[in-house]
Every structure is written in structure tokens, then in C-alpha cells.
Amino acid sequence: MNALSGDSPGLQRRRRMDRAFRVLCTTMAWTSVLILAILLLDIIRNGTQWLDLQFLQSFSSRFAHKAGIYAALVGSVWLVGLTAVMAIPVGVATAVYLEEYSPKNRLSRFIEVNIANLAGVPSIVYGMLGLAIFVRAFGFGHSILAGAATLSLLILPVIIIASREAIRAVPQSLRHGSYALGATQWQTIRAHVLPVATPGIITGVILSLSRAIGETAPLVIVGAATYVAFLPEGPLDNFTALPIQIFNWAARPQPDFHDLAAAGIIVLLAVLFVMNGTAALIRFRTQRNRPW
Amino acid sequence: MVDPRSLATTEEAPSSSTDVELDSPTILEARGIRFAYSAEGPDVLHGISMEIPENRITAIIGPSGCGKSTLLRLFNRMNDFIPGTDLRGEILYRGVNVYGNEVDPVEVRRRIGMVFQKPNPFPKSIAENIAWGPKINGLDSGASLDERVRRSLEQASLLDEVIDRLDAPGTALSGGQQQRLCIARAIAMEPEVILMDEPCSALDPVSTMRIEDLLFELKKQYTIVIVTHNMQQAARVSDYTAFLENGHLIEYGETNQVFTNPRQQRTEEYVTGRFG
Amino acid sequence: MQEIASAPSLETIRAGLRKRRLRDWRESGVGSLLLVCALVSVLTTIGVIAVLSVETFSFFREVSVADFLFGTRWTPLLEPRSFGVLPLLGGTLLIVAGSSLVAIPLGLGSALYLSEYSSARTRNLLKPILEVLAGIPTVVYGYFALTFVTPILQRVLPQTQVFNAASGTIVVGIMILPMVASLCDDAFRAVPSTLRHGGYALGATRREVSLQVVLPSALSGVLASFILAASRAIGETMAVTLAAGATPNLTLNPLESIQTMTAYIVQVSLGDTPQGTIEYKTIFAVGSLLFLITLAMNLLGHRILRRFQEVYE
Numbered sequence: 001m002n003a004l005s006g007d008s009p010g011l012q013r014r015r016r017m018d019r020a021f022r023v024l025c026t027t028m029a030w031t032s033v034l035i036l037a038i039l040l041l042d043i044i045r046n047g048t049q050w051l052d053l054q055f056l057q058s059f060s061s062r063f064a065h066k067a068g069i070y071a072a073l074v075g076s077v078w079l080v081g082l083t084a085v086m087a088i089p090v091g092v093a094t095a096v097y098l099e100e101y102s103p104k105n106r107l108s109r110f111i112e113v114n115i116a117n118l119a120g121v122p123s124i125v126y127g128m129l130g131l132a133i134f135v136r137a138f139g140f141g142h143s144i145l146a147g148a149a150t151l152s153l154l155i156l157p158v159i160i161i162a163s164r165e166a167i168r169a170v171p172q173s174l175r176h177g178s179y180a181l182g183a184t185q186w187q188t189i190r191a192h193v194l195p196v197a198t199p200g201i202i203t204g205v206i207l208s209l210s211r212a213i214g215e216t217a218p219l220v221i222v223g224a225a226t227y228v229a230f231l232p233e234g235p236l237d238n239f240t241a242l243p244i245q246i247f248n249w250a251a252r253p254q255p256d257f258h259d260l261a262a263a264g265i266i267v268l269l270a271v272l273f274v275m276n277g278t279a280a281l282i283r284f285r286t287q288r289n290r291p292w
Numbered sequence: 293m294v295d296p297r298s299l300a301t302t303e304e305a306p307s308s309s310t311d312v313e314l315d316s317p318t319i320l321e322a323r324g325i326r327f328a329y330s331a332e333g334p335d336v337l338h339g340i341s342m343e344i345p346e347n348r349i350t351a352i353i354g355p356s357g358c359g360k361s362t363l364l365r366l367f368n369r370m371n372d373f374i375p376g377t378d379l380r381g382e383i384l385y386r387g388v389n390v391y392g393n394e395v396d397p398v399e400v401r402r403r404i405g406m407v408f409q410k411p412n413p414f415p416k417s418i419a420e421n422i423a424w425g426p427k428i429n430g431l432d433s434g435a436s437l438d439e440r441v442r443r444s445l446e447q448a449s450l451l452d453e454v455i456d457r458l459d460a461p462g463t464a465l466s467g468g469q470q471q472r473l474c475i476a477r478a479i480a481m482e483p484e485v486i487l488m489d490e491p492c493s494a495l496d497p498v499s500t501m502r503i504e505d506l507l508f509e510l511k512k513q514y515t516i517v518i519v520t521h522n523m524q525q526a527a528r529v530s531d532y533t534a535f536l537e538n539g540h541l542i543e544y545g546e547t548n549q550v551f552t553n554p555r556q557q558r559t560e561e562y563v564t565g566r567f568g
Numbered sequence: 569m570q571e572i573a574s575a576p577s578l579e580t581i582r583a584g585l586r587k588r589r590l591r592d593w594r595e596s597g598v599g600s601l602l603l604v605c606a607l608v609s610v611l612t613t614i615g616v617i618a619v620l621s622v623e624t625f626s627f628f629r630e631v632s633v634a635d636f637l638f639g640t641r642w643t644p645l646l647e648p649r650s651f652g653v654l655p656l657l658g659g660t661l662l663i664v665a666g667s668s669l670v671a672i673p674l675g676l677g678s679a680l681y682l683s684e685y686s687s688a689r690t691r692n693l694l695k696p697i698l699e700v701l702a703g704i705p706t707v708v709y710g711y712f713a714l715t716f717v718t719p720i721l722q723r724v725l726p727q728t729q730v731f732n733a734a735s736g737t738i739v740v741g742i743m744i745l746p747m748v749a750s751l752c753d754d755a756f757r758a759v760p761s762t763l764r765h766g767g768y769a770l771g772a773t774r775r776e777v778s779l780q781v782v783l784p785s786a787l788s789g790v791l792a793s794f795i796l797a798a799s800r801a802i803g804e805t806m807a808v809t810l811a812a813g814a815t816p817n818l819t820l821n822p823l824e825s826i827q828t829m830t831a832y833i834v835q836v837s838l839g840d841t842p843q844g845t846i847e848y849k850t851i852f853a854v855g856s857l858l859f860l861i862t863l864a865m866n867l868l869g870h871r872i873l874r875r876f877q878e879v880y881e
Contacts, residue, residue, distance in 0.1 A: 003386060018775040021774075029678040029681035029686070036697060038716075042716050094609060096602055118613060122805070184595050186598045243705055247707050261711050272704075373765070398771050413766075414763060415763075
């Protein structure tokens with residue numbers, strides 16, 4: 001007991017409230033972890049019984065015990081591949097333009113604001129754009145190409161924003177060194193800026209593609225089929241995708257199909273886990289190796 | 293005035309010149325303070341011992357990076373917010389170790405106030421800036437709280453300038469006014485000690501003068517410890533001066549003596565501007 | 569004399585100029601190509617607005633704006649047809665309000681924990697977990713609502729319908745929780761630590777500094793995070809489609825089945841709706857409303873956020 005031990009009733013009450021508040025905030029923060037754990041456990045508990053080689057190799061079926069995810073898995077691979085081919089060049093080029101070329105004028109400012117706002121447009125609205133433009137106006141029909149084009153537009157803002165950050169992190173001194181050797185702007189960008197920015201760009205690209213894999217609503221709108229008993233052979237074929245198949249199973253009333261949905265979710269989450277893990281690894285390794 | 297014994301000890305162990313003869317009772321005392329920002333890191337304070345006299349202004353001077361702000365922040369446990377620090381030694385406030393197990397840091401800071409290098413008014417009104425401390429600490433409420441706000445502003449010689457806009461945001465004031473607001477905020481808690489960490493370094497010369505004038509007024513009621521890199525300021529306002537270099541207390545004594553007749557070679561070089 | 573002799577011939581100068589012209593041409597060509605790519609995003613916006621407005625205008629040739637905006641019955645697929653969007657809007661607002669009740673307190677508490685209480689190590693553990701939670705596809709949340717949350721609700725409150733707003737509300741709340749937490753955490757961390765120290769130096773406890781210094785200082789950033797998260801909730805589709813049902817229902821009872829704007833668009837899209845029919849046009853009218861509401865909220869949210877960042881930069 002001494003003058004500084006703060007034993008006045010007022011201070012004791014405040015300390016009690018402080019402790020209670022700390023407990024409250026801590027609990028709230030860890031609630032997210034708890035929710036994540038419950039979610040994963042629930043899915044694993046329901047899904048693992050259906051998860052076998054047959055599930056991965058079968059087409060969907062009216063009978064739960066015959067149904068599999070083969071077409072959806074292949075469809076998702078097609079989708080992501082085409083999306084990557086379309087979205088990455090355009091996204092990275094936009095980022096290079098905005099960071100390295102764009103004059104500080106109203107057009108550049110407009111493009112930037114526009115990208116920020118596109119990032120907030122609900123994904124279902126992209127689906128409606130895809131339906132009207134790609135499916136109908138361009139005549140792609142309910143094809144993989146229409147779906148991938150729609151998803152490309154959807155993830156474009158994410159790729160642009162991540163690539164810009166990566167390009168911005170390249171130190172100015174590197175550019176100056178290149179210019180001092182008589183290199184042109186494009187030579188500088190190609191030989192020095194882009195190689196250094198690549199790990200950051202790849203991380204952003206992987207994260208955006210993993211978002212594309214999980215997107216359901218835009219694909220429903222552009223007309224991904226819910227029952228497909230064949231594998232797509234070209235970009236103009238009809239298709240289904242993992243989240244569509246999961247949605248379809250989850251929407252059925254029979255509990256068996258719910259468990260099938262859980263099995264499908266395990267596959268989807270496993271794909272996402274691998275992608276995000278790769279992105280995290282790249283991020284970790286470049287952060288460690290970077291001299292600045 | 294100086295105890296001959298202290299002369300002898302300072303020659304041998306300059307980091308522990310505790311034997312300065314003070315003309316006022318000790319209120320704060322550092323005892324063998326060693327401090328590092330991490331357990332593996334180097335010590336930034338190497339065994340500092342000094343006594344702070346009541347109702348006096350004690351200045352801590354020294355080149356930047358010498359540890360003077362670190363030492364100041366140890367007095368009211370502000371370094372608690374940096375994780376992983378390593379402190380040995382004691383800080384005694386009226387004989388009680390402020391780092392003792394029984395001690396509540398909140399209580400310490402209630403009694404030992406602080407004014408920071410950059411004015412940091414809360415984004416609240418001028419009146420709320422001052423009333424907040426007393427309110428949360430339950431010192432006052434209602435009309436007597438309003439009176440406390442006025443009194444504190446008056447003591448900080450800010451009242452005349454803000455009397456008609458107490459509801460304006462504190463951040464709208466000029467830099468010098470903001471710093472006096474922060475002083476008023478500290479005064480409102482009626483602390484016994486006010487620690488000032490280079491309070492004028494972000495201010496223009498006129499505002500600096502006003503704050504220095506204010507310090508003379510305040511020392512009637514409060515003990516003030518001021519860290520400054522401005523030697524003229526230390527010479528003008530303080531009663532006692534401590535000179536720190538590389539985490540060592542090189543010299544501590546009456547301000548006049550430290551500046552006109554320093555006992556240590558390093559002090560002389562520093563106060564005459566040959567380094568630092 | 570020698571210098572003149574060694575001067576480049578006219579031919580070499582011409583060759584040099586040609587090379588330079590080629591290089592200049594390539595440089596400006598690259599610039600233009602990149603600009604074309606950057607314009608794709610502008611075209612996207614123009615496309616969205618054009619597509620939505622063309623079909624919406626054609627919808628309003630058949631249905632009056634007032635009937636659409638203020639009508640209280642939404643039965644576009646059944647006779648007698650009625651095109652009052654209020655039930656869909658009400659369903660959406662019910663989801664937004666409910667999910668905010670979940671996400672705002674939890675998100676604020678988590679953010680205060682992350683920025684004011686947690687150690688760097690805990691923080692580095694929790695932040696990625698929140699990112700994982702944010703990265704889980706919405707259809708997974710829909711499944712979770714339907715097979716986990718709803719059965720629990722039904723056990724606690726037996727009058728709960730199989731499809732109900734409450735279940736959708738809870739999972740949408742979980743979905744936007746990481747967004748609230750992360751944006752609020754950013755806002756709290758933008759508050760200079762000198763302000764916190766000012767508070768502590770006056771003898772405040774951590775709770776008092778958190779709630780009375782940090783929170784008020786970051787208020788506009790916190791507000792922006794609520795607006796942006798609510799906008800996400802409005803646009804959210806699959807979870808509410810699966811969990812909340814397909815009953816346009818102007819109700820405040822969260823235990824009943826409802827339909828949101830997004831769920832209606834999905835419902836129509838799942839059937840094969842021919843272009844040009846009134847059903848086809850309705851989804852664009854509803855989509856326009858959805859787009860306008862989320863756009864307005866995003867613009868407002870980003871504007872507030874920008875102002876907030878300017879204060880503390």
C-alpha cells in the first residue's frame with residue numbers, strides 16, 4: 001500500500017471497467033477465429049463421407065451417390081485459365097500506364113476514380129453486363145468465353161490496384177539509374193521496373209483469380225448450366241463451375257445433396273488454399289530478399 | 293555551494309552525480325537507471341542517478357540521441373507503451389518506486405503530468421480538451437469543472453485569447469496556442485510534477501518566449517522537468533541543469549554553475565558550443 | 569582536317585535519325601497501347617451504365633416509375649402482375665440492418681483489440697485469419713446459413729421458417745465483419761500515437777483512451793467503413809439467395825422468408841427468360857436500382873475516407 005497504488009474506489013472501478021473492456025474486445029476479435037473453425041468443421045464433418053476418387057471423376061447426377069464434381073472442376077479450370085489470359089495483360093498494362101505514363105490530367109484522374117468505383121460494383125451487376133454484351137450482343141452464348149470475359153472485367157480492378165502498388169514500390173533510383181544509361185522509358189520499364197514488381201503483381205493476380213474461382217452470381221446470370229454431363233472442349237462450349245455446382249446442390253431440399261455440396265466446398269476451399277498459400281509464399285520470400 | 297565530496301565522486305563516476313546540494317526537498321529520484329529498448333539491444337541509459345527538487349525547474353540538456361527524452365519518459369512510465377523494453381534501477385516518487393509491483397501506472401501519470409514535443413490537442417473543443425482529464429479521473433464535474441477549465445486556461449495564459457471560443461476545436465489554434473492548451477490540460481489535473489519534452493521545439497521564437505514566461509509562473513506551484521536541446525533556454529528558465537551524453541549523466545548542478553563554471557571538460561565543451 | 573575526315577557521313581546520320589525515329593515511334597506506340605488497355609475499365613463503366621439504362625428505359629415504357637418505386641407488391645412472374653419494388657428493397661434493407669448489427673459491434677471490438685490491445689505477434693496471427701474469412705466464397709456462406717445457422721435458429725425459435733432473413737443476416741454479417749474490422753483498424757492506426765500518449769499522460773486507462781480519444785479521432789474513418797461494408801451487404805447475392813428465400817415480402821420479421829433485389833435477379837436468371845420480355849427487363853430495372861444505391865454509398869464512403877486520410881497524413 002502506498003500513495004501510488006491507486007486504491008481509491010474511483011480508480012479501482014475504472015480499472016475493473018478497463019479489464020472488462022479488454023476481455024470484451026479480445027473475445028470479439030477471437031470470435032472470427034471461432035466462426036471460421038465452426039464453418040470449416042461443419043463442412044468437413046458433412047463433406048468428407050462423399051469425398052472420394054469417384055466424386056472427383058463423376059458427372060453430376062440426379063442420384064446423390066452417383067453424383068460427382070468432374071465437369072465443374074474442369075469448367076472452373078477452363079474459366080480461370082481464360083480469365084487469366086484476358087485479365088492479366090490488360091490489368092498490368094493499365095497499372096503500368098497509370099503509374100509510369102499517365103500525365104496528371106483529368107483523363108487519368110477519371111480513370112483512377114473509375115477503377116476505384118468499379119471495385120465496389122456488386123458482382124451480380126457484372127453478370128448483367130456480361131449477359132447483355134458477351135452472351136447476347138457478341139453472340140458468345142452461355143459459353144465459357146462469356147463467363148471468363150465477365151469474370152475478367154470483375155477482377156480487373158483488383159489486378160490493377162495490386163499491380164500499381166507493386167510498381168509503386170520499385171525505388172525511383174532504379175529508374176534513374178536506367179535513364180542515366182540512355183535507356184528509353186519503355187526499355188526502363190521492361191528491363192527494370194517490371195521484373196522487380198513481378199512478385200507483387202503475381203501475388204495480386206493469384207488473389208484476384210482466387211476471387212474469380214469462388215464467384216457464383218455473375219456466372220448464374222450469364223447462364224452457366226447447372227447440369228452438365230460432358231466436358232467442355234473449347235471456349236464456346238456450355239459449362240458449369242465449382243461454385244455453381246455447389247449452389248445447385250445446396251439449393252436442393254434433400255440432405256444428401258447438402259452433404260455433396262459440402263464435399264464440393266472442400267474441393268473449392270482446397271483449390272483456394274493452394275492458391276492463397278502460393279501467393280503468401282511469394283509475398284514472404286520477396287519481402288525477405290528485398291534489399292530496400 | 294557545491295559539496296566537495298560530490299566533486300570527487302563526479303570525477304570518478306560521472307554517471308551518478310547524486311550528491312548535488314539541492315535547496316528544496318527531493319520529489320523525484322532516479323536511482324541507478326539503466327534502460328534498453330529491447331533485452332538484446334544496447335543500453336541507452338547507463339546507470340543514471342539524480343534527484344529532482346520540488347517546485348524548481350530542472351533542465352535536462354544534451355546532444356540529440358543522448359537519452360534525455362527516454363529518461364524523462366521513464367519518470368511517468370510513458371515507456372510502458374513500447375513493448376520489450378528493459379529497465380533496471382528505480383524511479384522514486386516521494387520515496388515510492390513508480391515501477392513497484394503495487395503501483396498503478398494510471399495513478400503515476402495522474403500525479404506526474406506531461407507536455408509533449410509536438411502539441412497534441414485532442415480533436416475535441418478547447419474546453420473539452422482541458423475538462424477530459426479531470427472528468428475521467430473524477431476530480432470535478434458541472435460548474436466547478438467549468439471553473440477548473442477557466443482557471444487552467446488562465447494559468448496557462450491562454451484564457452484571454454480563447455475566452456470567446458471555448459467550443460472551437462483545439463486543433464484550430466495556432467501551434468503556440470496549442471502547446472499552451474496542452475499545458476493547461478496538464479495543469480487541470482493538478483499534478484505535482486510536469487514533465488516537458490522539448491515543449492518549444494516545434495514553435496516560433498515568440499511562442500517560445502511566451503511559454504518560457506509561463507514556466508516561471510508555474511514553478512510556484514509545480515515541479516517542472518524540462519528536456520531541451522536549446523541551451524539558452526535551459527540557462528534562462530531552469531534552476532538546476534543536468535547534462536547527459538551518450539546515456540551518461542556527465543554533470544548535474546545548479547544551472548548557473550553548470551553554464552558558467554562547469555566541473556567537467558565535456559560539459560564546458562558542450563555549453564560553449566564546441567560540439568553538439 | 570582529320571576531324572572533318574572522321575565526321576560521320578551523311579548516310580550514318582540518316583541511319584541514326586531513322587533509328588531514332590523508329591525508337592520514338594515505338595515509345596509512343598507503347599504508350600498508346602497501354603492507354604487503350606487503361607480505357608477498358610472506362611468502357612466497362614460505360615457498358616454497365618448503357619446496358620442497365622437501355623433495358624431499364626424500355627421497362628419504364630411499360631411500367632410507371634411511381635408504380636415501380638412505391639408499389640408494395642412484387643409479382644412480376646405471376647398474374648396479376650405487379651411491379652412494386654418495395655418488398656425487394658425492404659428485404660435488402662432488412663439484410664443490411666441485420667448484418668450491420670452483427671458486423672459493426674464485432675468489427676469495432678476486433679479493430680480496437682487489433683490496434684490498441686494486441687501484441688504484434690497476435691496481430692500478425694489474427695489479420696491473416698480475418699483475410700481468410702473475407703476470402704471464403706459467398707456460396708459457402710450460403711451453404712453454412714442453410715445447413716448450420718437455420719437449424720439452430722429453428723431449435724431456439726421454432727416459428728422460424730426454413731428460408732428466413734435472420735439466417736442470411738447472420739452470415740452476411742460474418743462476411744462483412746472482416747471488412748469492418750480491417751477498415752476500422754486502419755482508421756485507428758492512422759490516429760497519431762501522440763494523441764494516445766496525451767491521453768495516458770493525463771492518467772487515462774486504456775479503455776478511456778480507446779473509447780474517448782482514439783475512437784472519436786477516427787470517427788469519420790469508422791463511419792466510412794460502415795458505409796462501405798453496408799454497400800457490400802446490399803450487393804451480396806448467393807448467401808441471401810440460398811438462406812433467405814424467394815418470397816418478396818414487405819416485413820420486419822426476420823424469421824420469415826423474404827427476397828432481396830439480388831436474389832430476385834438470380835431467381836429470374838436461373839429460369840430461361842427470353843430477351844425482350846417484361847421479366848427480362850425487370851432484372852435490369854432492379855439491377856439499376858442496386859447499382860445506383862451501391863454506387864452512391866461507395867462514392868460517399870470513399871469521399872469520407874479520403875477526407876479522413878487528409879486529416880492525419
